[in-house]
Amino acid sequence: MTSAAFLGLAHVLRRLGAGTLAFITRLGFATRFALAVIRNSPAAVRRIHLTLRELYFAGVLSLIIILVSGLFVGMVLALQGYDVLIRYGADESLGILVALSLVRELGPVVAGLLFASRAGSAITAEIGLMKATEQLSAMEMMAVDPMARVVAPRFWGGLIAMPLLAALFSTLGIFGAYLVGVKLIGIDAGAFWGNMQAGVDFRFDVLNGIIKSFVFGTAVSVIAVFEGYVAKPTAEGVSSATTKTVVVSSLTILALDFVLTVFMFRGLGV
Amino acid sequence: MPDTRLPVAPAASRCPDIAVELDNVTFGYDARTVLSGITMSIPRGKVVAIMGGSGSGKTTILRLIGGQLKPRSGRVIVAGQSVPDLDREALFEMRRGLGMLFQFGALFTDMTVFENIAFALREHTELPEEIIRDLVLMKLQAVGLRGTAPLKPAALSGGMARRVALARAIALDPMLVMYDEPFAGLDPISLGVVGQLIRRLNDALGITSVVVTHDVYESLKMVDYMYFVAEGRIVAQGTPAEIRASDEAYVRQFVDGEADGPVPFHDPAPAYADDLFAHD
Numbered sequence: 001m002t003s004a005a006f007l008g009l010a011h012v013l014r015r016l017g018a019g020t021l022a023f024i025t026r027l028g029f030a031t032r033f034a035l036a037v038i039r040n041s042p043a044a045v046r047r048i049h050l051t052l053r054e055l056y057f058a059g060v061l062s063l064i065i066i067l068v069s070g071l072f073v074g075m076v077l078a079l080q081g082y083d084v085l086i087r088y089g090a091d092e093s094l095g096i097l098v099a100l101s102l103v104r105e106l107g108p109v110v111a112g113l114l115f116a117s118r119a120g121s122a123i124t125a126e127i128g129l130m131k132a133t134e135q136l137s138a139m140e141m142m143a144v145d146p147m148a149r150v151v152a153p154r155f156w157g158g159l160i161a162m163p164l165l166a167a168l169f170s171t172l173g174i175f176g177a178y179l180v181g182v183k184l185i186g187i188d189a190g191a192f193w194g195n196m197q198a199g200v201d202f203r204f205d206v207l208n209g210i211i212k213s214f215v216f217g218t219a220v221s222v223i224a225v226f227e228g229y230v231a232k233p234t235a236e237g238v239s240s241a242t243t244k245t246v247v248v249s250s251l252t253i254l255a256l257d258f259v260l261t262v263f264m265f266r267g268l269g270v
Numbered sequence: 271m272p273d274t275r276l277p278v279a280p281a282a283s284r285c286p287d288i289a290v291e292l293d294n295v296t297f298g299y300d301a302r303t304v305l306s307g308i309t310m311s312i313p314r315g316k317v318v319a320i321m322g323g324s325g326s327g328k329t330t331i332l333r334l335i336g337g338q339l340k341p342r343s344g345r346v347i348v349a350g351q352s353v354p355d356l357d358r359e360a361l362f363e364m365r366r367g368l369g370m371l372f373q374f375g376a377l378f379t380d381m382t383v384f385e386n387i388a389f390a391l392r393e394h395t396e397l398p399e400e401i402i403r404d405l406v407l408m409k410l411q412a413v414g415l416r417g418t419a420p421l422k423p424a425a426l427s428g429g430m431a432r433r434v435a436l437a438r439a440i441a442l443d444p445m446l447v448m449y450d451e452p453f454a455g456l457d458p459i460s461l462g463v464v465g466q467l468i469r470r471l472n473d474a475l476g477i478t479s480v481v482v483t484h485d486v487y488e489s490l491k492m493v494d495y496m497y498f499v500a501e502g503r504i505v506a507q508g509t510p511a512e513i514r515a516s517d518e519a520y521v522r523q524f525v526d527g528e529a530d531g532p533v534p535f536h537d538p539a540p541a542y543a544d545d546l547f548a549h550d
């Protein structure tokens with residue numbers, strides 16, 4: 001090996017090592033931060049109006065995008081599903097196909113992705129700006145802990161909002177599929193709903209979906225408040241933190257989804 | 271519920287007349303040393319000014335007193351307690367008796383002016399809403415901005431925001447108030463009013479005030495004692511009378527506002543000519 005190639009390799013390895021270390025350090029920070037948020041949560045419960053306010057910002061204000069997306073995803077799913085099912089004469093299974101796709105996967109995942117870009121980014125930007133304009137410092141100097149007053153309510157607001165949004169997403173999606181499948185294409189309504197009712201299991205499908213959306217909601221909320229809180233107190237710092245929230249949350253959702261699905265999967269008999 | 275008085279630690283009885291004491295304090299951000307051996311003592315019930323050029327470390331001194339920064343060495347004593355040694359709880363306890371006007375206001379942008387000033391009252395007291403309302407309006411009246419109570423800070427001018435921040439700093443009737451540049455951005459009328467307000471509050475409530483400022487004339491009118499900071503050290507100190515009479519170069523440069531003198535106008539940097547022609 002020439003020395004230049006060796007140096008190049010060493011350089012790559014060093015970069016890789018530094019990157020890994022930085023990642024692990026940040027993960028450690030984020031975990032400690034999350035624990036600190038939990039510790040400060042009783043304060044968020046005591047000042048419940050703050051948490052409700054954040055629930056409003058993270059939840060109610062995300063409704064439009066979640067509902068509209070859910071509707072469209074459901075409608076598209078019905079069209080595509082029908083196209084495949086009709087080849088096997090199984091078009092009456094459209095209801096169950098759509099319901100399972102939404103409740104198990106698309107509801108939590110897509111709602112999570114939308115939630116990260118709609119509410120997560122807003123939380124990060126708000127906390128980051130409060131930091132950049134010394135509002136968090138001012139709060140500390142007034143003997144009020146920003147973890148309890150600012151961070152914990154936003155965390156809980158996001159965490160509670162997310163499963164509700166995912167449920168609404170799935171509901172609207174199923175409604176959209178009903179519109180397309182039954183009203184537009186003309187599948188028998190009784191078969192559509194009946195198959196769905198018979199084929200969707202509460203424990204394995206609905207509950208697992210809810211668990212997923214809880215996990216994603218927690219992840220996005222932690223990431224959003226963390227990135228905002230550690231953002232560099234400058235305009236660029238806040239903007240890069242906001243971007244990071246969306247990117248990191250999205251990747252985390254997809255990765256967690258895979259892991260959770262493996263655990264919840266029954267098809268292989270494991 | 272916690273009350274709002276500064277807790278009197280046993281140690282405070284040893285020197286009851288000193289509200290804040292810095293003893294040979296050094297501090298730096300990262301590699302850069304900002305303060306190198308600051309010693310000052312701020313007597314209870316007095317108005318003390320800390321003066322110095324831009325970047326001389328005045329805000330840093332306030333942050334050390336408030337416990338937001340820890341000194342590299344030296345002691346910071348507030349009400350008889352060593353601030354760097356306080357744990358978080360004790361630090362917060364101390365800060366309840368402390369008001370601070372931030373250099374850039376730092377008003378809470380998601381709250382109205384009224385809520386900004388009510389913030390500490392609501393957080394730290396169990397006062398009924400009517401009393402909070404009266405207290406808030408009193409503070410706003412003192413800075414001449416009662417009419418702005420329902421506005422968001424974004425709707426205020428710079429000088430108005432500063433006065434609201436001042437009202438917020440004194441909301442809890444603290445024992446010690448630190449004003450970081452209270453005069454910046456004020457018109458001559460508000461400037462005089464705010465100067466008098468700081469003095470009056472100090473005397474009427476028996477609080478201790480630390481005023482960080484560039485404004486020599488305004489502070490000569492209203493303070494009891496002044497410290498001049500330059501290059502991380504105290505370069506001059508005295509009562510306004512002493513300062514006026516002083517012929518120390520630092521003081522004269524400040525009082526007469528000259529760019530050339532012992533206090534450099536320029537931040538340390540390579541020689542100007544070298545920088546300009548660095549591309550050659």
Ligand SMILES: Nc1ncnc2c1ncn2[C@@H]1O[C@H](COP(=O)(O)OP(=O)(O)OP(=O)(O)O)[C@@H](O)[C@H]1O
Binds near residue numbers: 299
């Ligand atoms: N967060 C920080 N990180 C690194 N350096 C800092 C930081 N804050 C201040 N400094 C540096 O410390 C020095 C003192 O800053 P400080 O804010 O205390 O000055 P100041 O006397 O309040 O100035 P001004 O009158 O302009 O407000 C400056 O040189 C500044 O560059």
Ligand SMILES: [Mg+2]
Binds near residue numbers: 328329373450
């Ligand atoms: Mg300053």
